[in-house]
Amino acid sequence: MIAKLLPVILLIVGTAGGIGAGIMLKPEPEEHAEADMHGEEDGMHKEEMKEDDHEKEVAKHDPEAEPTVEYIKIQNQFVVPVVEHEELASLVVVSLSLETDIGMNEMVHAYEPKLRDVFLQVLFDHANMGGFRGAFTRSDMLDPLRTALREAAQRQLGGGVHDVLIVEISRQDV
CATH class of the missing domain: 3.30.479 (Tetrahydropterin Synthase; Chain A)
Incomplete structure (x- = not known):
C-alpha cells in the first residue's frame, strides 16, 4: 500500500518544493529593483517619469489627444x-x-x-x-x-x- 502512495507523495512534495523555490527566486519587478538601487526617493521619481513618458506615448496615438x-x-x-x-x-x-x-x-x-x-x-x-x-x-x-x-x-x-x-x-x- 505504501509502495503505491510513495510516488504520489513524492510528486506532491516535489511540486510544492518547485513552487516554493520559484516564489523565493523570482526576480523583483524593475520598479522595486530601481528603488532599492537608488534609494526609495529616486525610485519614485523614475516611476513618475515612466508614467509621464507613457502618457506622452498614449497621447501620440490617442485620437482624442490634441495633435501637435x-x-x-x-x-x-x-x-x-x-x-x-x-x-x-x-x-x-x-x-x-x-x-x-x-x-x-x-x-x-x-x-x-x-x-x-x-x-x-x-x-x-x-x-x-x-x-x-x-x-x-x-x-x-x-x-x-x-x-x-x-x-x-x-x-x-x-x-x-x-x-x-x-x-x-x-x-x-x-
Whole structure:
C-alpha cells in the first residue's frame, strides 16, 4: 500500500518544493529593483517619469489627444521627366504632403508657387543623378530625396516644417 502512495507523495512534495523555490527566486519587478538601487526617493521619481513618458506615448496615438502637427497636401502632382541618352525615357509622377506645426496651412498655401519651384528643382536633380532608374522606390533610393525635399521646404518656410512626405510616386516608361 505504501509502495503505491510513495510516488504520489513524492510528486506532491516535489511540486510544492518547485513552487516554493520559484516564489523565493523570482526576480523583483524593475520598479522595486530601481528603488532599492537608488534609494526609495529616486525610485519614485523614475516611476513618475515612466508614467509621464507613457502618457506622452498614449497621447501620440490617442485620437482624442490634441495633435501637435498637421499634414498639408501640396495641391497638384509633380511630373518629372527622366532623360536617358538625350531622349525622354520615362515620366515620374509624385504627390507630396508637408508635416508642419499646427497653424502653418495658410503660410504653406501662400508660398506654394515658390515651394513647387524648389521641389521641382530637387526632383529634377534627383532624376538627373539617376535616382528614378531601376528600383527607385527602395528606401535607400528615396531617403536622400526626402532629405533634400525637407531641407528645401525648411529653407522656404523655416523650422515649422518637420518632414516632406512622398504620398504617391509612380513611373511611366515612354
